[in-house]
Amino acid sequence: MKASHVLSAAAGAGAALAVDRALRSGPGQLVRRGGSTLASPTASAWVTDFLNAAHYAKDPADRDLDDLRLAFTILTTYWHQQGTRTLGAADVVRFHSAFGTARFRGAGGRTGLLDTASLLDGGARLIGGWFPEAAQDRDRRGWGIAFPTAAARAAHDPEVRLARANPGPLTPPRRPVAEQVWHTYPPVEVPDAAATAAAVLDVAHWPDYASELGRFTPLRRRGLDGQTFEIEVVGFPSPRTPVFLRAYVTVTTLVTADDPQLRDAWVEDVRAGFAARPQEQSPIPDGAEVHAGFDLTCHAGHFMGDAKNRLVLYSTDGRSFLRAAGTWDPMRWHLAELYDRVGAYSQHAFWGMSSPQESMLHQIADHVAEVAGP
Incomplete structure (x- = not known):
């Protein structure tokens, strides 16, 4: 070398x-x-x-x-x-x-x-x-x-990068709801809900939460609502040869405690979707206090196809959690094969299933713990 x-x-x-x-x-x-x-x-x-x-x-x-x-x-x-x-x-x-x-x-x-x-x-x-x-x-x-x-x-001006990115049109799930895939990932505990909300809303620092599997870079002159992110995702065809793919998502819905009516409608929609799929655990437990939630809707060319992810910050039983859930249309064969081979593990790991080194949500939690102190 x-x-x-x-x-x-x-x-x-x-x-x-x-x-x-x-x-x-x-x-x-x-x-x-x-x-x-x-x-x-x-x-x-x-x-x-x-x-x-x-x-x-x-x-x-x-x-x-x-x-x-x-x-x-x-x-x-x-x-x-x-x-x-x-x-x-x-x-x-x-x-x-x-x-x-x-x-x-x-x-x-x-x-x-x-x-x-x-x-x-x-x-x-x-x-x-x-x-x-x-x-x-x-x-x-x-x-x-x-x-x-x-x-x-x-x-x-972050939109200099946006002009080069050309993210293309939004591609949310389009199939009837009954035909969509709804999936949730394990919750990641955070030490303080308010500090976590502040970290998530501070979009300019999202690259600071990069994990081994990827990072999000904001591209618009605005806060989280309506923000578009370039995602650089890492795949590993061999242990020391990362291959980088990129995709784009935009925050199409943001709910907070400042608008309880909008927040509660969003929570009800998420819970209803998972209630129809008893094999999947709802990402929002009954009785939880939801502090914030948002939809990350994919753009054309995303490796998940027509899809969106949701992130939700909630507290229950005196503890606070950040959690992701995804919804996508059945994938075409080439995307399904890619997802089965590397995508499924990467999705789970990035959203919190495996090592903290691989999970952006764990990196946010670590940042909050550092800011909050002992």
Whole structure:
């Protein structure tokens, strides 16, 4: 891995283009979006290699999600600093110059890996001396970007990325309700309902809750209501080779305790749907106090097809929980096969079933615990 940045760019560009062409043909049209709006297919190899060095190539016991989030921040901040042009194969030269020496030395005695100090030092060389401090300052971070000043953060227009994303039309479930799939995921306990609501409503910081399996980046100049997110989701065809797909969702309904009538109607609709499916547990227990809930409706090209997810924050028996539930039309064969092979596990893990490292909801809970303190 001593020249991994340069070699991966050269060797991987052709493969990336081939994958991109495959995804654009036939059934691939519904899952055609690979990677991120930040990088072209020719950059996918070195971008993946960089994220591997920060996280995925490390032994599980040595992984720290903060390093993965820092690596994403470096990529996104660099993209923003370049005038938001799409990153390409040539950008590997600057990354190799900034991080190559540290990778030769390695982290934890393993050549090719990057630890926190190496990421911060390389970020300073790549982006500017202000970067290490800004990357660790919540007031100067937003939308996955570190800014030199709080004023620069306040002036940022996230819709620059939206213009490149072209999310397409909304594709909610269209089949009769009786034919739809309704599924719920395990609840994730949070230490404080009010602090959790504040974290969820603070959309600019959603990239800070990235897990091993993906992250959400907001694209609109607005709060949670009506917000559109770019989702970068990770699949693992082999243990150290993450493959990134992207999709888009928009918050089409937001309910809070400020409008009890709207909230209660939303809760009743969710409970009625699950009541008709006794094999599925309702995501909202009887007697629970619902603080907030919202629908995340998919856009064309989403790997779930015509679908939406719901997130609900509620309290019951003196404890508070964040929970997800999904509704989707029966999938066409190519999406169903993809879902059965990797999607089902990833969905469950991301929404809270498995390791906290893989779940965005667990990362929100960890953030709230950190803010709330002992």
